[in-house]
Amino acid sequence: MIELILPRFVLWAEEFGDPPDAVLLPGEDWPVQATTSERRRAYTTARHCARRALGRLGLPPQAIPKNLDGTPRWPSAVVGSLTHCVGYRAAAVSTTSLVAALGIDAEPNIALRAGTLTAVADRPELANLDSLSSDGIHPDRLLICAKESAYKAWFSMTRSYRPFPDVVIEFAPGQRTFTAQVRHCRQSEGGACPTEMTGSWTASEGLLLTAVVAPRAKALPPPRERNGVVAIDDVSGPFDEFASLHRQA
Structure with a gap:
């Protein structure tokens, strides 16, 4: 499902449940030692997905x-993101x-x-x-979902916190895309300060994904849209194939 909104140079893994082979490795369990079993399962499976995705990069x-x-x-030279919700x-x-x-x-x-x-x-x-009211989705929840993904992306670059209202989302009418603007951004934050980013969203199986x-490479091929949904061919393979892709872009 998430492949619909990710470009081909981003690898992914997803689960709609908690597989029995999903386990935590040493050093991962301290945040969930005193939490609920449901929270621990979600945390564990998210990291199980991370290992699967990293494996597609050729990493052990x-x-x-x-x-x-x-x-x-994340490992050196890797950028990534995790998410989990019910199901x-x-x-x-x-x-x-x-x-x-x-x-x-x-x-x-x-x-909400x-x-x-x-x-x-x-x-x-x-x-x-109002432009989203006919898509069979809850627009208020989608807005929160878009803010979350934009905030995660912004924080991964700047390593600096912003209040949630400072991440302003605008959905493109008739498309499953959005822009995210970060207000009150200072260039000193992490040495980078992206004031505008773009995102995509999809809805299915009772879920919203953004x-x-x-x-980094402006020459990388842009997303293709099919019926309003971003659909880019995925790329799998070892880390050196990604380096090759970067050189060709």
Whole structure:
């Protein structure tokens, strides 16, 4: 499902449940030692997905511990993102030579609790949601999902926190794409400050998925859309094939 919104130079793995072979490796369990079994299963399967995705990069199975700031600690020269919600877990990875920032998020396609949306969205964002009312999705939840993926991508580049309302989403009418603008961004934050990023979204199986990918190589082929859904051929193979792809771009 997530392959519909990821470019071919981002590799992925997803699960709609918790397979019995999903286990934690040493150094990964400290954040979930005192949590619920449901939370532990989601955390474990997300890292199981991460190892599968890294394997498609030609990397061996390895621990993906959690940093003190809450982000996954990826291997050197790898950029990645994890997500999990009820009934879904996924990971997406690429190389830092190809991708500057990456964020994915999944949410159940259900309405938010009353009062949640107005706390994180401004009036233009709320007005923009009217264009999504006929897609069989809950626009308020999709907005949160888009903000999450944009924030993950932005943080992966800047390593700096921003309040959720500072990530402003605008959905493209009639398309499953969006732009994310980060307000009050300072160039000193991480040495980079992307003020605008683009993302894609899809909805199926009672789920909403969003992805924001900022490629480093401007010559990389842009996404192709098929019936309003981004659909790019995936690339699998070892790490050196990614280097070859980068040289040819």
